[in-house]
Amino acid sequence: xxxxxxxxxxxxxxxxxxxxxxxxxxxxxxxxxxxxxxxxxxxxxxxxxxxxxxxxxxxxxxxxxxxxxxxxxxxxxxxxxxxxxxxxxxxxxxxxxxxxxxxxxxxxxxxxxxxxxxxxxxxxxxxxxxxxxxxxxxxxxxxxxxxxxxxxxxxxxxxxxxxxxxxxxxxxxxxxxxxxxxxxxxxxxxxxxxxxxxxxxxxxxxxx
Amino acid sequence: xxxxxxxxxxxxxxxxxxxxxxxxxxxxxxxxxxxxxxxxxxxxxxxxxxxxxxxxxxxxxxxxxxxxxxxxxxxxxxxxxxxxxxxxxxxxxxxxxxxxxxxxxxxxxxxxxxxxxxxxxxxxxxxxxxxxxxxxxxxxxxxxxxxxxxxxxxxxxxxxxxxxxxxxxxxxxxxxxxxxxxxxxxxxxxxxxxxxxxxxx
Numbered sequence: 001x002x003x004x005x006x007x008x009x010x011x012x013x014x015x016x017x018x019x020x021x022x023x024x025x026x027x028x029x030x031x032x033x034x035x036x037x038x039x040x041x042x043x044x045x046x047x048x049x050x051x052x053x054x055x056x057x058x059x060x061x062x063x064x065x066x067x068x069x070x071x072x073x074x075x076x077x078x079x080x081x082x083x084x085x086x087x088x089x090x091x092x093x094x095x096x097x098x099x100x101x102x103x104x105x106x107x108x109x110x111x112x113x114x115x116x117x118x119x120x121x122x123x124x125x126x127x128x129x130x131x132x133x134x135x136x137x138x139x140x141x142x143x144x145x146x147x148x149x150x151x152x153x154x155x156x157x158x159x160x161x162x163x164x165x166x167x168x169x170x171x172x173x174x175x176x177x178x179x180x181x182x183x184x185x186x187x188x189x190x191x192x193x194x195x196x197x198x199x200x201x202x203x204x205x206x207x208x
Numbered sequence: 209x210x211x212x213x214x215x216x217x218x219x220x221x222x223x224x225x226x227x228x229x230x231x232x233x234x235x236x237x238x239x240x241x242x243x244x245x246x247x248x249x250x251x252x253x254x255x256x257x258x259x260x261x262x263x264x265x266x267x268x269x270x271x272x273x274x275x276x277x278x279x280x281x282x283x284x285x286x287x288x289x290x291x292x293x294x295x296x297x298x299x300x301x302x303x304x305x306x307x308x309x310x311x312x313x314x315x316x317x318x319x320x321x322x323x324x325x326x327x328x329x330x331x332x333x334x335x336x337x338x339x340x341x342x343x344x345x346x347x348x349x350x351x352x353x354x355x356x357x358x359x360x361x362x363x364x365x366x367x368x369x370x371x372x373x374x375x376x377x378x379x380x381x382x383x384x385x386x387x388x389x390x391x392x393x394x395x396x397x398x399x400x401x402x403x404x405x406x407x408x409x
Contacts, residue, residue: 002279005299005319007339012359012379014339124214124223134323135343135363135381161221163214165301171381172341172361178303178323182344182364184384 008034011061051101056129080116112149
């Protein structure tokens with residue numbers, strides 16, 4: 001599997017192009033934030049077939065060019081929500097080893113930043129969207145959402161091996177090991193507090 | 209592009225240099241020799257270094273000038289007196305490395321990770337390092353002057369006797385970093401983040 005990182009100036013968002021290595025031209029797009037000549041050049045040069053668009057969450061800056069993608073490379077959109085910008089999606093829920101066009105994807109639901117936040121794990125790469133960025137957690141409204149987010153990241157994303165690569169929706173890439181060591185928000189947030197908050201499993205998204 | 213094949217050695221999760229199926233650490237002498245000679249051969253013709261994975265390597269006096277590095281992993285390696293000047297680096301991992309007396313002048317780096325590294329007496333002048341990860345650095349006696357560090361992350365670092373003069377620091381993150389004798393002369397530290405969280409997404 002190969003990952004190409006693409007930076008979109010508008011909103012400073014990262015999009016990712018994921019391809020397979022087995023001579024197959026199938027490819028996935030993670031977050032259709034921007035489609036420019038660079039990205040089209042890579043897709044065309046490698047004769048890639050875009051087989052699906054995976055949306056980490058439906059904030060506008062992460063799905064800004066979804067319509068453009070759909071026009072040039074018609075393919076299904078996968079997301080937590082049923083519909084994004086008027087486009088009907090294939091609804092996803094938390095699953096391990098979900099097959100999307102030949103790619104085996106672990107889908108993690110990590111709410112907090114937004115209710116529809118999904119994290120995709122493909123091979124050794126974790127596409128975290130806005131849940132986890134290098135060195136920080138994303139903004140979440142209120143103490144409860146921050147705690148939900150911290151708990152989701154530590155319990156779900158950090159359950160993967162330390163060498164897994166993290167490709168966030170904004171900023172630089174990272175690794176699970178690096179985030180465990182240097183993520184300031186997680187070191188600052190007392191995880192024990194969030195554990196206390198959820199000790200009765202009384203949070204709105206059910207037991208993880 | 210980053211390829212993420214992992215070592216077939218039981219219990220090992222390190223990345224491999226294709227076509228080898230074991231990581232550098234678990235490779236035999238012959239395989240290691242082939243990887244290193246391949247690297248040297250590419251460097252000698254200033255070519256494109258791609259998919260090389262050398263974890264825990266030890267390099268001294270390596271000349272990487274004007275080369276291109278893509279999708280490579282050099283975690284836990286040591287670089288002494290190496291020259292990365294005018295090199296183009298994309299989606300590479302140099303996390304937990306040691307850099308001593310290295311030159312990165314006019315480096316062009318994007319989506320590259322130097323997190324947790326120890327950097328001593330190195331120069332990064334005139335470089336473009338966009339979307340790079342320098343978290344948890346132990347950074348002493350270095351010079352980043354005249355560099356574009358847009359969207360790079362230096363949080364949780366220890367930065368001593370280092371110059372960031374005439375740099376673009378827009379959206380650069382220095383949160384929770386301990387700094388001593390750091391100069392931001394002619395730069396725009398007001399556009400960097402030192403304490404508070406960035407703006408809402």
